[in-house]
Amino acid sequence: MTLFITKVWGFGTPVGPLQFSLSGWRENARKKLRPGDQVALVGTVGEETPPEMRGRILGVMAPTTEPVMSLDFVKPRGTSDFVDGEYKWPYALMNLQAWSLPDRPLLTQISDRKFSMDSAQGIVELTPEEERRLRAFRWQEEPLLQPTAQTQQRMAKKHGTSKKVAPPPTTQxxxxxxxxxxxxxxxxxxxxxxxxxxxxxxxxxxxxxxxxxxxxxxxxxxxxxxxxxxxxxxxxxxxxxxxxxxxxxxxxxxxxxxxxxxxxxxxxxxxxxxxxxxxxxxxxxxxxx
Structure with missing residues (x-):
């Protein structure tokens, strides 16, 4: 199991997929990820991130290598999430599990190195010592954001699984x-x-x-x-x-x-x-x- 980090503009629940601005960054992440790997989300220090989240480790995801589109899950916050009418992070990877870090430690509390653009656009592997420090903080499991009905149906067809849309009859x-x-x-x-x-x-x-x-x-x-x-x-x-x-x-x-x-x-x-x-x-x- 490997723990990575990536920079984000915020963290909310329920937790959506792991998002990327370009398909190439998503493909790079798919090549690195293995079953059981996790990705920690760190708030950027820019104005786009709420002040209380800047530079802090906000949560952790357990993404898969299953490619999805972000807008099949997330609802954009506003016009700042778009450039020329296009969503800024349209590409994503399906997420299996997520945790928040209630203490929201600063990134500097687990690492003293400077992370490059890779951490803002893609995922960067942590060292064993950085991972040990991060895992010492409290993790709280959070619910996942479910994909739209159309996405569930499309993925069921892709994987050859039947999808029973109708729930069982009930009078309760x-x-x-x-x-x-x-x-x-x-x-x-x-x-x-x-x-x-x-x-x-x-x-x-x-x-x-x-x-x-x-x-x-x-x-x-x-x-x-x-x-x-x-x-x-x-x-x-x-x-x-x-x-x-x-x-x-x-x-x-x-x-x-x-x-x-x-x-x-x-x-x-x-x-x-x-x-x-x-x-x-x-x-x-x-x-x-």
Whole structure:
């Protein structure tokens, strides 16, 4: 196990991935890191770091060599985190574990050497004596920042693992609250075979499974209606998926079917596309706000 350091602008919880400004610095770190290695985070002495964190060892990460994008996890603090519209540290490595150092010792308490630019852009290995001094301070484990639902799904596909999005059914209040926080889709499906162009709008933990349920009931193979997804988006929580559904249904209030208010008629595909894009942006902005 090796302990490295890197310079950062701050440390907060829950703890996100290990971030880099350039893909090259991330690749350098990937070449150095081995399973079990750790990286200590040291606050820079510049104005960008809060005064109480400057020059201090703030925490420790246990990163992997799994490359990810920072914005799949972190929420930028403001315009200072961007240059010409681009996030300053877009490249990252997945993190397995994190600790804060409640005493926040000064870097000078564990080392008397001057660290070069490598420590600001990448990771630098500590000597055995520096590591011994650092490990003598208190470490407190902290929760990790979870990736977005889209990132979890992408990584599951990359590694060939199945991802069960929908939580198990429950009638307990705690279970219901958990379901609201679980990832879910908003969807719009075209109803093929209807007398006029019609779309079913809704939300579900698994939109493909929902389409299969509709088609099983309508039996398109025997001449019934067929439900074909035309739009879908995976949100981080079921609450957001529901809010997006309601925005769409409100938008098409005059076109909702009297027998099923989640079906809209008299709407063209182009109108649906435009409404979806508008409601999607509003839902995103509402979530960030």
């Amino acid at each position: 209040r705690t279970g219901i609250m958990h379901m609201r926080r679980a990832p879910a889709h908003t969807y719009a499906m075209r109803i093929v075979g209807a007398k006029e162009l019609a779309f079913k709008i809704g939300w579900a933990f698994d939109f493909n499974q929902r389409a299969d349920q509709f088609n099983h009931a309508s039996m398109p193979s025997l001449g019934g209606l067929e439900y074909l997804p035309v739009w879908h988006h995976l949100w981080d929580t079921a609450r957001l998926a529901y809010q997006m559904e309601q925005r769409l249904l409100t938008h098409f209030a005059r076109h909702r079917n009297t027998s099923n208010h989640e079906i809209v008629t008299g709407v063209s595909k182009e109108q649906l596309d435009a409404a979806w894009k508008t409601c999607f942006l509003l839902n995103q902005q509402g979530h960030k706000g």
